Amino acid sequence: MSELVATHMCKESNVGYHGNLFGGTMLAWLDEAGVAFAAQVCGSPRMVTKCISEVTFKKPVRPGQIIKIYGDVVKIGTSSITIKLSARRHSVINGSQRSVCDVQMIFVRIDGDGEPVPIQNVKAKWADRREKKEEEARKDMEY
Numbered sequence: 001m002s003e004l005v006a007t008h009m010c011k012e013s014n015v016g017y018h019g020n021l022f023g024g025t026m027l028a029w030l031d032e033a034g035v036a037f038a039a040q041v042c043g044s045p046r047m048v049t050k051c052i053s054e055v056t057f058k059k060p061v062r063p064g065q066i067i068k069i070y071g072d073v074v075k076i077g078t079s080s081i082t083i084k085l086s087a088r089r090h091s092v093i094n095g096s097q098r099s100v101c102d103v104q105m106i107f108v109r110i111d112g113d114g115e116p117v118p119i120q121n122v123k124a125k126w127a128d129r130r131e132k133k134e135e136e137a138r139k140d141m142e143y
């Protein structure tokens, strides 16, 4: 179950000559959202980006449009966590969303010397957190 990690509004300063959001800006938003999400799930601020999957920019983003970035955990390894991020263009008029790009990122937990260290007790905590979110979503549906 994916959760909202970040929200951005595209500004005039974020777009290029053709009026579309710069790809590099979108990647920076995804990286920032990903590391923040990874740090929360792993309970450590010392997470670095190791890999980013291939990225396809499916739809343009223009000034004034809102981008919501959703995250989910794909895999928890020894020192690494694989996260799926989905950037969606969000309409404030009717709440509908269109997928702009999806990416998988791997973050590694490091120590003070920059060496990988195990992320501990995360699987159980993540399962707990997911269960709570699913319970909240079920309650919301009931109202």
Ligand SMILES: CC(C)(COP(=O)(O)OP(=O)(O)OC[C@H]1O[C@@H](n2cnc3c(N)ncnc32)[C@H](O)[C@@H]1OP(=O)(O)O)[C@@H](O)C(=O)NCCC(=O)NCCS
Binding pocket: 048, 049, 050, 051, 076, 077, 078, 079, 080, 081, 106, 108, 110, 114, 115, 116
């Ligand atoms: C992150 C870093 C410390 C990892 O060092 P490393 O020597 O690759 O460490 P390891 O080989 O032990 O791998 C660490 C984890 O990354 C995973 N990993 C390494 N290379 C990978 C790759 N190409 N693809 C996917 N996962 C990879 C390993 O599987 C391992 O995961 P696990 O512990 O969950 O099994 C090191 O690569 C680094 O400092 N990179 C720069 C990070 C950075 O500055 N990022 C910002 C971008 S500018």
